[in-house]
Amino acid sequence: TQLLEQSPQFLSIQEGENLTVYCNSSSVFSSLQWYRQEPGEGPVLLVTVVTGGEVKKLKRLTFQFGDARKDSSLHITAAQPGDTGLYLCAGPYSGAGSYQLTFGKGTKLSVIP
């Protein structure tokens, strides 16, 4: 079973602060994705990282895929209340089950104005 561990589970910060959340596994993933879920809604894709060591930026969000493709991080610069939500990482099962995704349990972020 390919498990994804996310940390921290909860994070409450003031507007303007920086933060980093982590997604770790003992398994190698061919790609990893980050989703954000707002209360009462389904998750929405933020980014997909495919290459080991890859860094992608989405405005104030920076995503990194570990060199060994076993971990990923999401860094938010100058957090805003609109960043509040549940951040989930996900990766495809290997081999024949690649149409399935496994999800971490998520990091619940609250940004206080």
Place this chain on the structure above:
Amino acid sequence: DVKVTQSSRYLVKRTGEKVFLECVQDMDHENMFWYRQDPGLGLRLIYFSYDVKMKEKGDIPEGYSVSREKKERFSLILESASTNQTSMYLCASRRTWRGSEAFFGQGTRLTVV
């Protein structure tokens, strides 16, 4: 605008009732999924389907069944609803490719009383 649409946003059912949750996608995706989401437990896969009339059990299939008679529609059935099936239910679809995005519906908040 691509869409996954779930038939109900909120449902309240009585213990023992048979419950149908419907999901429709308009992206011609091969794969469709049903998850339940509970605090602290993350997204857990109930069932998925990789083709019409094909289905596979996920991590927690007990008490549930599914139907996929048409490519665009995937139904989740609670044969005899119980209070421990009170949860948020999320439908998703995606293509069969390691980096493809999962598109989620808005979720159905089911309460069994």
